[in-house]
Each structure stands twice: as structure tokens, then as C-alpha cells.
Amino acid sequence: MTERRFFELHADVCKALGHPLRIEVIDAAKKKNFALPTFLKITGGLKSNLSQHLSLMTKKGILKSRRDGQSTYFSLSSNKVAQACRLMREVLIDNLKKNQKLIEKL
Template sequence: MPDKKIFKLHAEVCKALAHALRIEVIDLLQGGESCFTDILEETGGLKSNLSQHLSIMVKCGILKVRKDSRCNYYSLSSSKVAKACSLMREVLIENLKKEQKLHKELLK
């Protein structure tokens, strides 16, 4: 049995992707770094909430922060995160298409 610890760690990192707001943030940051206030403007919602999610993502290591005196700039820690995320999006789209096809079949 190969050490199961790695699976747990791996899952921890993947949990960073498991929330709509966090996905939205990743999507946003594909375009480059962005500061807290700008992210909030895009996503909407409460500051405290966004702050919590961003800190989760930083802890998981999928985001980096750069702080200057006026604000905190967030960015993806690696383009691999964006890539993984968009692969999963493709999987989703493929599944939606399959479902749609199935519905059409049923209505024939």
C-alpha cells in the first residue's frame, strides 16, 4: 500500500477548487493578478466571506499574495491550477452535452 498520506494532501489541495466562489476567483485570476477590492467587485458578496475563501486558497497553496501599502494582490501560484481547472470545466461541458443528447433521444 503506497502511503495514503499523499492522497489526503492531494485532496486538501483539490478542495480549494470545490466551491463556486473559489472557481470564480480562479477564472478571474487567469487574466493576471488582481487586488482584493477588484475581485470583490467582480464576485460580489460580503468582504469577510471573500477574505475567508481567499485565505483558504492561499493556505492550500493555489494562490499567492503580494501586499503593498494600498492593497493585497492575489494571483495563481501556478498556471497548472488554471489548466487543471479548465480541464475540469471541459469535463463538465462534455457531461452536459451528453445529458442534453440523452434528453433529445428520449423525446423522439
């Protein structure tokens, strides 16, 4: 595998974090395995849309799914996803704080 190809795949996995609905799903999936209707109650919106996002996240390897009867249960593929997500949230919070301080100075 070329270095370039590896950067592409790496970016592709990161891209799977880059949507508000998907961040919300990761947030919910930290605690517990859920099936689509439960996520749907949390996030709102259309079931087909949520299903597409869940399937993308599974394809990119940040969720894993397990079918049990009528339901498919989704959970984080690894705790690393939750950790990375938390770090990026901290980066956001640090930035918001910095901006707040800049505003206060005026």
C-alpha cells in the first residue's frame, strides 16, 4: 500500500466522524448497544436517513452491527473511536474558550 493510499483510507475513517448525526450516534453508542428505533428516538429524522448513516459508519469500521431477530444492534467498533471523538470535542471546547476570552478582552 502506498503512503498516499494510506492517507486516503485514514482520511476516510476520519470523515465518518464528520457529521452531526453521526457524532450523536457515537455519543449514544458509547453507553449501550442500540437498534435503529432507539437511535431514531434520540436523533429524530427519517429512518432511511439514519439507516444510511449507520451503514456508512459500519462500512468505515467505526460501528459494528449484530443482527438478533428483527433487530440489528449497533455499537462502537472500539473504544478508540469514543476516545478520538472525546479528544476532538476537547479541541472544540478549547477553541470556544479561546474565542470567549478574545471577546471578553474587547
